[in-house]
Amino acid sequence: MPRPTPMSRCDFTVHRRLQTRWSDNDAYGHMNNTVHYQLFDTVINHWLMEQGLLDFRQGEIVGLVVETGCSYFAELAFPQEIIAGIAVEKIGKSSVTYRIALFGQGETAAAQGRFTHVYVDRVSRRPVSFPQNWRDALLELQL
Structure with a gap:
């Protein structure tokens, strides 16, 4: 697989x-790779909460x-x-693929x-279709 740009x-x-x-720093003096994933998760969920979508x-x-x-x-x-930059790459019936980037000075x-993410019913854990307000908000982020 070619390296992404x-x-x-x-x-x-x-x-x-x-x-x-x-x-966040590891023994090598830079941010540990696991922290990147934590930041991805944080920035996506924070945006969803700002939009009034995620409770x-x-x-x-x-x-x-x-x-x-x-x-x-x-x-x-x-x-x-x-x-952190956030965008939506793909929206499915009950799933969404987010694209996230972390930028330093450049x-x-x-x-x-x-x-x-696959969105599921909290209790049954079965996939659910996006409500229209979710779909509308996600479309605004689409690449």
Whole structure:
């Protein structure tokens, strides 16, 4: 599989500022690869909550991660402010694939990845179709 090309900030419709933490660095002095996934999850779920879509405490539907991946292009480390870019790559009946990138000082991604959520009924854990307000909001993020 060919190595992906780093995306740029203009490839994303939503941007959020994030601050790295002391505990994000590993023994090599840069942000540990697992932290990138934590930031992806955080920035997506925060956007969903901002839109009034996700109520992780009492909402009827919740997103379960079924696939994720990340490509790394440059180091990030504490103390550093980073920008997360969010976009939607694909919308299905009950699933969505998000494209996320983390940017340091430059215009190209230090890391970029994807996260696929399948949205399910909170109780039965069976996939559910997106309500129209979810679909409308997700379409605004589509690449």
